[in-house]
Amino acid sequence: MVRGPSPARGAPPHDAPERPLDEDAPEWPVDERERARRVAGRLRDAEVPDPDTDARLLVRHASPEGLAELVARREAREPLQLILGAVGFRYSDLEVRPGVFIPRPETEVLAGEAIERVGEGAVVVEPCTGSGAVAIAVATESPAGAVHATDSSPHAVDLARRNAAAVGAEISVREGDLLSPLPSALLGRVDVLVANPPYVATAEVAGLEPEVADWDPRDALVSGPTGHEVTDRLIAQGRRWLAPEGWLLLEVAAPRAEATARRAEAAGYEAVGVIEDLTGRERIVRARLRR
Numbered sequence: 219m220v221r222g223p224s225p226a227r228g229a230p231p232h233d234a235p236e237r238p239l240d241e242d243a244p245e246w247p248v249d250e251r252e253r254a255r256r257v258a259g260r261l262r263d264a265e266v267p268d269p270d271t272d273a274r275l276l277v278r279h280a281s282p283e284g285l286a287e288l289v290a291r292r293e294a295r296e297p298l299q300l301i302l303g304a305v306g307f308r309y310s311d312l313e314v315r316p317g318v319f320i321p322r323p324e325t326e327v328l329a330g331e332a333i334e335r336v337g338e339g340a341v342v343v344e345p346c347t348g349s350g351a352v353a354i355a356v357a358t359e360s361p362a363g364a365v366h367a368t369d370s371s372p373h374a375v376d377l378a379r380r381n382a383a384a385v386g387a388e389i390s391v392r393e394g395d396l397l398s399p400l401p402s403a404l405l406g407r408v409d410v411l412v413a414n415p416p417y418v419a420t421a422e423v424a425g426l427e428p429e430v431a432d433w434d435p436r437d438a439l440v441s442g443p444t445g446h447e448v449t450d451r452l453i454a455q456g457r458r459w460l461a462p463e464g465w466l467l468l469e470v471a472a473p474r475a476e477a478t479a480r481r482a483e484a485a486g487y488e489a490v491g492v493i494e495d496l497t498g499r500e501r502i503v504r505a506r507l508r509r
C-alpha cells in the first residue's frame with residue numbers, strides 16, 4: 219500500500235524542497251502519546267510481552283523518520299535493549315551488543331546481595347561477567363579492594379572492559395574458563411564469589427521467548443543436559459578459591475534453586491539459603507565456606 223501524505227494535509231508549497239516519498243513509512247501521529255499508542259497496538263499484535271512500555275521507549279528514542287524501522291525490529295522480537303543499544307543496571311547505563319548476554323533486572327538483586335557482603339578491601343570475583351554488569355555494580359557501590367571478572371567469550375570481555383571504562387569502574391576482566399584465568403595468588407583469598415552463569419538445561423531452550431532463544435548467545439544460556447553443570451563446577455571451585463567464611467552467590471533457575479542449595483550443603487558450605495528475585499521467584503543461592 220502506498221502511504222503518501224494525506225490529501226487533507228494539502229500539497230507542499232511550490233517553493234518547498236521536493237521530499238522523496240518513502241513508500242513503506244507509515245504516517246505517525248504528531249502527538250507523541252498518540253504515536254506511542256499506535257506503536258503499542260502493533261507490538262501487541264506481534265505478541266511482544268510489554269507493548270506499552272516498549273512503545274513509549276521506542277517513541278522517545280527514535281526520530282519520527284526512524285521510528286518505522288525500530289518498530290519493525292521490535293515486531294520481529296529483537297530485544298528492546300539491543301534496539302536502544304543500552305540498558306540500565308542499578309546505577310549505571312551499560313552498552314549492550316548482539317553476541318553478548320543482556321543483563322536482566324533480576325540480576326540486580328544478585329549484585330545487591332554481593333554488595334551487602336563486601337567489606338572494606340574485600341576481594342570479589344565474578345566469573346561469567348557478560349557485559350560486566352555485576353562486577354561494575356560491585357566496584358562502584360562497595361568498598362571492595364579488588365574486583366576480578368572473567369568470561370569465556372572474547373566479545374563479552376571486550377564489552378565488559380568498555381562498560382567499566384565508560385563508568386570509571388576499576389575491575390580487571392580476563393578471558394577464559396570460570397576461575398582459571400585468575401592469578402593463583404588469589405587461591406583461598408576470595409571474600410565474595412558471585413556469578414550469574416549459564417543455567418538453562420538443553421531441553422528447556424525450546425520453551426524460551428524469541429528475544430532470549432534467538433538473541434542471547436547459546437553459550438551464555440545453556441549449561442548442559444541438567445542445567446546444574448556450571449553451578450556444580452562453581453560450587454566445587456569455590457572451595458579452593460574462597461577465603462574461610464567467604465560467600466558464594468549464584469543466580470540459578472528458579473525450579474533448581476532448592477536442589478542447588480542442597481548441592482552446596484553437600485559440598486561442605488554452611489549458612490546455605492535461597493533468596494527470591496523481584497518477582498518473588500527463588501533465584502539466588504547463597505552459601506558460606508566453613509572456617
Ligand SMILES: C[S@@+](CC[C@H](N)C(=O)[O-])C[C@H]1O[C@@H](n2cnc3c(N)ncnc32)[C@H](O)[C@@H]1O
Pocket residue numbers: 319320321322325345346347348349350351352368369370371374394395396413414415416417437438439
Ligand atoms: C547468563 S550470562 C550472564 C552475564 C552477566 N553476568 C549478566 O548477569 O548479565 C553467562 C555468561 O557466562 C559466560 N560463560 C559461559 N560459560 C563460561 C565459562 N565456562 N567460563 C566463563 N564464562 C562463561 C557467557 O559467555 C556469558 O557471558
